[in-house]
Amino acid sequence: MSTTIADTVLGRLEAEGRLLNSVLKGPTKKPGRIGFRGDIALKFQVKKADEARPPEISSDQVIAAAHADEPYLAFMCGFLVSFEYVKLLAEVLGDALAPQGKYFLFCDNIDISKRYQVDFGGATFYILPIDEATVYNELLQLLYLEKNDLKKLDTAGKVDAIADKAKGFDQTFPKISYEEGLALMGPVRNLYENRPV
Template identity: 30%
Template sequence: MSLLETLKAEKLLWQMSFSGAVSVGEGYRGELILVPGKINASGNQNPPEKLAAQTLLIAKEGKIDFLAGYVRHLDYLNHFAEKFVPYCKAGIPFYFFVEDIGKTMSFELADHRFYVFPLDEGTVWNEFCDMLGLEKGDFKGLDAGEKIVKVAEEGANFKPKAEEVTFEVALTRTIAIHKEARGPV
């Protein structure tokens, strides 16, 4: 069974926009379930309570080799480490955009380096491609899966400038999330 089939069987994938074979192994673009929804009174499962959204993932030889994504709250990364690190190649870095932080930081968690970036608007795809210096033309002629491969290849050795802290210190630096109301007045 492939890694993506395993994650699907474990009910850890949600709302995927791409999942399948790519030139280097497997690629995935979608959401990862960190905390599943509760079973409601009618016996159906509610939507997930916590997600790693907008995830870009490449797996090689049955292990996650590259992963970038978005979480609403920094403490969600505890759930990520618990659920997904066992499926990862040892020591790979993770890149997460986080809504409730105000500045870029990096820390060790579960024997992996996490780079976290503030994000209140925008998408992981656009922001990460900008950080890597990738432009629209760099993806010309590539299908959906190979676009993820391109980002992963460019991001493989990406070491952004970030203040190194412990995860515990990073948790003390979260900020309140403020969303502006939009729409007709």
């Protein structure tokens, strides 16, 4: 029996219409594991009639893995335009979060030289700055994964390699509360200004 998304905690997010723009949403090479690569909608826009509108707030560039026999998300990383949305993300994920899971959030408005740990919603989030690169590239650096080693793998294989390596991640960063993070965060920048068209 092959595992489907409905067999994992990602099934609820899929049923709620939150898993968007996916390049992977299904089984990986590991038995029982479902991988996701795409965006997670955190707050929907008000719909008029049946038009499909992009979410008002989302976590983009998400890479996640869940197992059929686990009631929580084993691994997740993603981009947030503002640290403030950690709360929204934790509320959306709800009981899919657990102390055993590994969760990495790259926030656009935290000091580029700082890294933090924030306990929220029964889980620990590693809060990291994003240095103009992609979440994927930043994560490979953080986990000491060689890009060239992953090049020959398909998307599912890459998610497996990242999720497996993240499982053993044991670095510690200064612990701050969510409220302290709010006080430390910088202004939210418009991601689309000064970009060549």
